[in-house]
Amino acid sequence: MKQKRAFPADPIGRYRELLSEKEAALLESSLINPAPTAIRVNPLKAEPRQLSEEMSHKYQWDLQPVPHCRDGFTMTSSLIPPGHTLEGRLGYFYIQDAASMLPVELFEPVETTEPLILDLTASPGGKTAHLASRFHDRGLILANDGTSSRIPALTSTLKNWGAACSAVTNFPGERFGQWFPETFDLVLLDAPCSMENLHPGEKNKRDIKPPERSRLAQRQVQLLMSALQACKVGGQVVYSTCTLAPEEDEGVVDTILRLTGHAVTITPAAQRLGVQAPGLESAFGQTFSPETVKSLRLWPHRLRTSGFFSAHFRKNSSLPGQSRESPTRPYLPSHIIPLGRKDQEFLISHFAANYGVDLTNLLEGQALTLGLFKQSVYLLPHILENSFAGLPVNSSGLRLGDYAESGFEPSLEWTTRYGKLITGNRYNLSPDNFLRWSRGEDVPYENAVEPARGTILVMISPEGYVAGTGRMSSRGIKNLLPRHLALKS
Template sequence: MSRVRSSSPSAAERALEEALARFRPLLSAEEWQALLEELKRPLAPALRLNPLKASPSDVQTWAEWYGWRLQPVPFCPTGWWVCEATYPVSQTIEHRLGYYYIQEAASMLPVELFDFSPNARPLILDMAASPGGKTTHLVARTSDRGLIIANDSSRERLTALRLVLQTWGAINLAVTGFPGERWGGWYPETFDAVLLDAPCSMQSLRPLESHPMRPISPGEQQRLAQRQVALLISGLRALKVGGQMVYATCTLAPEENEAVLEAALQRYPGVFEIEPVDDRLPAPAPALEATPDHSFPPQVRHAVRLWPHRFHTAGFFAARLRKVASFPSELVTTPPPKVRMPLAWLKPTEVRELYEALKRDYGLDLQPLLEIQAAGLLRRQSYLYAIPRAFEIHFGNLPVVTLGLALLESTPEGWTLTHEGMARFGRHCERGRVVLPEEMVPAWLRGEDVPLVVPPPWPASRVVVVTDARGRILGRGRVQRAQLKNLLPRRVVLQRAPLTS
């Protein structure tokens, strides 16, 4: 007997219908119609460039290679929509090596709201960082020169966060796993900038795989709003006077947006201001002045409410706050947890020998690159890590999940670049390269070993930077007689390699 397909709506469809019914009174008839028309259109994927590894001209080159039609995201200089694609944006070696991040365009807005001075080295707290997209954006906006504490209270989400940041190639960061509500008490008036991408009901009206819509009860929404207020106040306490905090959600529910800002303003009047950010957008996208039964304080309207029809994105909300005064002195500060973390920095003689070996073997002048990042080299087991020195100064006893970037690994032949070190600094390597013929590239990207057509002038077991004739970094390989052993990590291997021209 054949099964009859149910015509009843799914949970996601019911959630969308309920949200639309709730949000209908918040828009004019004209805007409501524009919203409904927008929701009929597919949401184009978008990517954001990693300036640590690539430049805007590279994006145009990728578009030619992969048959992409691009359109710039108007509020993010390093963001592009991929309106058409012959080859998927998720299945390129550039994506797997962290040359760009795939991110819904609306999610690019929060980090673009910050004012970061050129060459500054800010201390930044990302309070709810997983899966890491906005953290990578913070790294990009600061050129990896500030120290970022990427925190998430969910232990289950920390692995994804760590892998994303590792792939991005960031050095000046630490990953932690504490409730965001504690940071204000542990580190009052410590950070130059705080990002709170708050846990929310995800009522964006544009369901995504990473942000599915589901029915939300009034009780659950109230509990979410209460936690959002607590996180917002904690972040403001951790912020220096004069510093900036961005509050963001991927929901359009006023209870989790305008109402949260209002609650914080009422609880601590005069501590912070909501700043206008019209200069960051191509057209106004103000927050609500009121709902049918409630009016918000005037400065709440300075926040940004991205209805999907405004800029062809998912629904989103963001506000930039400026701390203008300290919190009341009666608020008690509790000490953070402490752990003894002996940092085994390399001795100056060891550092010099290492730099000389990298110049000799790879033509890589690492010293000025690490000096720009204010990073030192630390040995941990068989790896050398590039570690932010600012962490030891400000947070030396704070337990972390990961710190810095694993840059080099010990082999019988000496120190060689790790996969992450190669992806970050491989373009600076003038020697130690093997160029694959075009016909071998697809097999290599599938994780296969390939023959060495012309044996290189290096001994067996030498780890080399692998490129193609286009100059693309294709990972690491190990020279084994007449063969090049593929050292691409499993997570980097492509399911299907692009055809070469």
């Protein structure tokens, strides 16, 4: 017999005194059922409304738009979980709590077509991917995380999302303000926190003691100061946490406003998004700046999300601070090198002839260059070399494909990212063959004119989306999907 979820005697705990009796009752009631699953569609790969409708029909999902994110949808019911679909595994959408979609949406449009963006504590990369799609994968996103063990998850997310104009670094976020003062148009700090979001579905939560909470708040202030120093005058910084602890939320904002004076202002971004979730003016005996009410505090019962906090800052003038030289590394043969002219000409001809893609147009449109690493060719953001030459990066750009015995083979991440441009060597999968393909199985070739053996085909789902690549063989089409992406039978 299935046991009911066990709740603590008072699931709200110390937060009860921050709410009216009515709101506390609403909050307690909302914790009985966790916030619904939500997805954010990747507009770099698909039109969000269209894909949401197609997936709703295909997988029997009941999707409702997220009010503060045009690409987001909450899932009130589903026959098949979103993580058990090939579209999800190929980066057509990202599973993310609706509250976590808020920070990137707080940024206002920028005037430049090639913004410099810093994500200071980026892993696992959901918000970084959101930045890439929100700003059309142009310019450069420097996605940093200070913990080396978290870098693989970040790199994987950006690869799966198709973020070509990005680079991943592994440095303490506190140093960027000194290394790159007044450099970035936009800076996102989704800060490490106590994670007190009152989400009933999360296991292994532990009590946070006051000394630890104090240390967290001190580090958050240091990171936010670094973010503000790295931001250009006139630029924007968004601060967010997945905790409702005032010490880490309004308390940090209050400290920053006192330290920076008129150099930094907090903006009433909630009005622009139509979200009613004002920050606190006081908590647990501490009174905050009146400006903190302009921040956003998402109690779980307000928008049926996990608990969350965010604030949008505008930098008005320079901040004092000592600049230091950023780290560099010497050239090594193992690094990516510029692709030679003849190789570039070959690839331009190859992609035009085989896939109908004007590679020159693509490169110029996103200010990308081509680089070679071993047998792989990468699309690289030109601005990375111009503005951050020599900066040690863990990864950068998007893999275009690989030189193989049979010729040049386009990568899975390139074909899914730029599938809308591909007109040649496409193969349409029937619904039955799509199911087989999703499980990693080979499928028969059923068209009248058979291409040459070894030809790399771009496989198209019944809805018209790239579902991977396959190699033509004497037995049909060999499935080239990586095993970890294939669905279990």
